[in-house]
Amino acid sequence: AQTVTQSQPEMSVQEAETVTLSCTYDTSESDYYLFWYKQPPSRQMILVIRQEAYKQQNATENRFSVNFQKAAKSFSLKISDSQLGDAAMYFCAYRRSEYGGATNKLIFGTGTLLAVQP
């Protein structure tokens, strides 16, 4: 069974600085998707970034980028120029890639609570 591990329950960063959140996963699949979701105090789940495992290039979305190391099964999120609005719980998630298949559920890690200090 696939598992997702986030080993940092809490992180803190100064405004305008850079922070990296860690995520590792375990799977025997060769093709899959990885995601980072942000959950602010409102508890809405907001997609931050997505990475397809078959792509070697790391995904980027403005100030957010990932370091995807497939062999190490590592998928970290880097937030540059941190802003107060980035303060939230961040969840790493895994999903199999199966066209036409039924198993497309997201498997989440336990989350990392990010605080941004002014």
Add this chain to the structure above:
Amino acid sequence: EPEVTQTPSHQVTQMGQEVILRCVPISNHLYFYWYRQILGQKVEFLVSFYNNEISEKSEIFDDQFSVERPDGSNFTLKIRSTKLEDSAMYFCASGRTVPDTQYFGPGTRLTVL
């Protein structure tokens, strides 16, 4: 930008009562999901739904739970007889295709007393 909506935002119910949580997925999406998050814990998959039938369900999704797409727009989760441990945030999500990103609604906070 289209978004997933959920109603109500907060529901309080007595143990043993039936509740129905409602979701309106994004209009051209074909795959629908329910997840739940007990306070302070991670998000857990409950069920996925496609072509008017359940495509996968977790161990949590027992006979007390059911899902339905009663019309072309709504997707509901029914808990037949609520228990204290059903208290959680329930998220609906939808996706256009299997590989597509799943977009989440704002959640319904269910409190069972």
